Amino acid sequence: MLAEFFSGLDWHIILILIGSVGLVLAFEFVNGFHDTANAVATVIFTKSMKPGMAVFLSGIFNFLGVALGGLAVAYAIVNLLPMELLATANSTKGLIMIFSLLVAALIWNLGTWYFGIPASSSHTLIGSILGVGLANALIEHGSLVEGVNWAKAYDVFFSLLFSPLIGAGVAGLFLLLLLKWKPKSNIHKTPHIRHNIEKKKRPPFWPRFCLVCSAMGMSFAHGQNDGQKGIGLVMLVLFSIVPAQFVVNMKSDVYDIQQTKIAAELIITSYDKNKDVMEKLFPASEKMEKTLFSCEPSEMVGHAQKLVGLLDGITSYEQLTTDQRWSVRNEVLCLGNVTKRLEKAEELSDADRKTYKSISKNLTKTTQYAPIWVIFAVAFALGCGTMIGWRRVVETVGGKIGKKEMTYAQGMSAQITAGVSIASASYLGLPVSTTHILSSAVAGTMVANKSGLQGSTVRSILMAWVLTLPVSIILSFSLYYVGNLLFIN
Numbered sequence: 001m002l003a004e005f006f007s008g009l010d011w012h013i014i015l016i017l018i019g020s021v022g023l024v025l026a027f028e029f030v031n032g033f034h035d036t037a038n039a040v041a042t043v044i045f046t047k048s049m050k051p052g053m054a055v056f057l058s059g060i061f062n063f064l065g066v067a068l069g070g071l072a073v074a075y076a077i078v079n080l081l082p083m084e085l086l087a088t089a090n091s092t093k094g095l096i097m098i099f100s101l102l103v104a105a106l107i108w109n110l111g112t113w114y115f116g117i118p119a120s121s122s123h124t125l126i127g128s129i130l131g132v133g134l135a136n137a138l139i140e141h142g143s144l145v146e147g148v149n150w151a152k153a154y155d156v157f158f159s160l161l162f163s164p165l166i167g168a169g170v171a172g173l174f175l176l177l178l179l180k181w182k183p184k185s186n187i188h189k190t191p192h193i194r195h196n197i198e199k200k201k202r203p204p205f206w207p208r209f210c211l212v213c214s215a216m217g218m219s220f221a222h223g224q225n226d227g228q229k230g231i232g233l234v235m236l237v238l239f240s241i242v243p244a245q246f247v248v249n250m251k252s253d254v255y256d257i258q259q260t261k262i263a264a265e266l267i268i269t270s271y272d273k274n275k276d277v278m279e280k281l282f283p284a285s286e287k288m289e290k291t292l293f294s295c296e297p298s299e300m301v302g303h304a305q306k307l308v309g310l311l312d313g314i315t316s317y318e319q320l321t322t323d324q325r326w327s328v329r330n331e332v333l334c335l336g337n338v339t340k341r342l343e344k345a346e347e348l349s350d351a352d353r354k355t356y357k358s359i360s361k362n363l364t365k366t367t368q369y370a371p372i373w374v375i376f377a378v379a380f381a382l383g384c385g386t387m388i389g390w391r392r393v394v395e396t397v398g399g400k401i402g403k404k405e406m407t408y409a410q411g412m413s414a415q416i417t418a419g420v421s422i423a424s425a426s427y428l429g430l431p432v433s434t435t436h437i438l439s440s441a442v443a444g445t446m447v448a449n450k451s452g453l454q455g456s457t458v459r460s461i462l463m464a465w466v467l468t469l470p471v472s473i474i475l476s477f478s479l480y481y482v483g484n485l486l487f488i489n
Contacts, residue, residue: 013241016095020237023102025381028230030109031121032062032385038418038438039222042411043215047191048208058219059386065223066231066379072429073225074232075368080129083295083337085136087330094240096483097136101128102233104475112464120433120468125229127472134473135480159430164465167421167437168444174413175448187412190405207408211415218419222434223382224426230378231370238374239329244322247329252366254315260332261311263362267304267335270355277347282338295334297341307331317366332367336360401442401461403452410449414441436465 039062040054049057078086085097105128109121178187186194186204194200202208238246249256271278282297295303310320310328317325339360343353418438425432439461446453 017237017241020095020098020102020241021234021377023099023106024230024233024237025377027102027105027109027121027125027233028227028378028381029385030106030113031226031230032059032382033113033388038434039219040215041438042406042415042442043211045191045406046203046207046211046408046411047195048203048211048408048411049215054215055387057216059383061216061219062223062227062386063379063383065220065225066227066382067223067375069224069228069426071228071231071368071370073228073426073431074235074370075364076232076429077125077129077229077431078232078236079333079337080126080133082133082136083330083333084140085133086333087295087326092487093136093484096480096487097132098233098237098240100135100476100479100483101125101132104128104131104472104479107475108468108472112468120435120465121226122229122431122433123436123465123468124472125233126431127469128476130469131473131476131478132480135477135484139481139484159425159432163421163425163432164436164440167417168440168447170421170444171413171417171441172444172448174417175409175445178409178413179449185409187409188407190407192405194408203408207412210412211408214412214415214419218415218422218434218438219386221419221422221426223379225422225432226434227378227382228426229431230382231374234374234378235370243326247322247325247367248317249366249369250317252317256365257311257314257317259362259365260328261308261314263359264304264307264311264331264335266355266359267339268301268308270352270359271301271304274348274352277345281342281345281347295330295337297338300335300338303331303334307335329367332363336363339363401439401446401454401458403454404446404449406442406445407449410442410445410451413445414438417441417444 040049040051040058043049043054044051048054081097085093105121105124108124108127178185182188187207189198189204191203194203203211235246278300279298282300307328310324310331314320317328320328339356342348342356343360345353348356415438418434418441421437422432422434443453443458
């Protein structure tokens with residue numbers, strides 16, 4: 001299949017494609033050893049598993065998390081980019097965009113890993129995407145306001161900001177419950193007491209069992225959440241460089257194609273039903289300067305009618321030209337953005353909001369997809385990255401956050417809280433930071449246990465948390481701006 005795919009491309013396109021996909025897989029590889037250390041930090045530090053086995057199994061569960069995790073987070077990340085950039089991604093500008101955001105993310109990830117700082121790959125990637133969007137807005141409009149899908153960015157900021165705070169609070173509460181339930185249990189001992197003073201070879205059975213299970217569960221959840229980001233980036237590369245094959249799912253059957261058409265028809269019908277409300281929500285006066293692809297909510301009926309026309313009588317996407325497939329994707333993206341807003345519009349009835357939620361799901365059936373080889377390539381890169389480079393961050397998370405050594409109960413509380421939080425976010429399609437959730441959960445247990453926090457380590461983590469977004473934004477902004485000056489202007 002891949003041989004047939006490459007045979008139809010010019011050699012320079014093949015080189016660009018390999019380089020672009022290689023950059024994404026390199027990002028996921030670095031993500032593996034940069035972030036997965038968090039998943040095994042407590043299980044290694046408490047000596048519940050030997051490092052080699054813990055890291056190996058974590059790599060396997062990361063692989064499984066990517067392979068089985070779905071695509072909700074993948075396209076939440078991609079859709080942070082403004083509609084204008086997504087609509088014109090099959091151009092030189094699209095290639096500059098891809099290289100800028102990936103190189104910026106790799107620079108910051110490798111730098112923080114080298115110094116052993118538990119910085120977030122999620123924050124880094126999102127900052128890079130925002131930087132590209134802002135630079136594009138400045139170039140095209142002379143303003144930064146249009147540069148980002150701010151509605152989507154708000155959801156992402158919300159999840160990134162509050163998930164660590166929730167992690168710290170829940171983990172601390174979990175530990176307090178364990179202290180109240182079994183105050184004199186072995187689970188409240190440290191590995192040093194257990195191994196060096198009591199001369200026991202292994203941790204107590206139940207804490208060890210819970211730590212191992214939660215570490216593997218957290219690895220799976222990490223694959224679900226962070227691995228999906230890599231899938232989204234690979235798909236961005238593919239439909240930018242080889243749109244003829246990937247801009248829509250060429251394997252879509254007639255049922256899925258017609259579901260998309262029906263969703264567009266329902267948008268027209270529901271607009272007529274709620275015309276007064278729609279005109280108040282999206283007044284024509286909100287129109288802005290036209291771009292290469294105009295996606296104004298006030299024109300949603302026109303976009304829906306165009307999509308219906310494109311898909312009328314179509315049983316396979318092979319019947320459409322590449323330009324027509326791009327048009328299908330762009331109309332779906334535009335209508336999808338509008339329906340997402342309408343899902344939350346309090347001016348509409350509950351029944352109408354549920355209708356728009358269903359419409360949104362059916363609209364994207366043939367555009368939000370990923371071939372199996374993409375999923376497995378990202379899973380393999382993340383899994384391999386997991387198996388190396390873990391030691392620096394493990395030492396920080398396991399032994400340098402609190403002033404006292406971590407107990408088994410603290411490790412359990414932090415790990416279980418982090419795993420459940422990340423898995424829940426993946427289910428809801430919210431990108432979160434594995435690093436920040438676990439680090440804050442460990443800190444929460446230290447406070448609950450009255451162990452105190454090491455100021456220097458906490459300052460480093462907080463500094464990375466504060467600096468990651470602005471630094472990655474500046475890096476990708478600069479790379480994209482310079483790239484446009486060199487290759488377009």
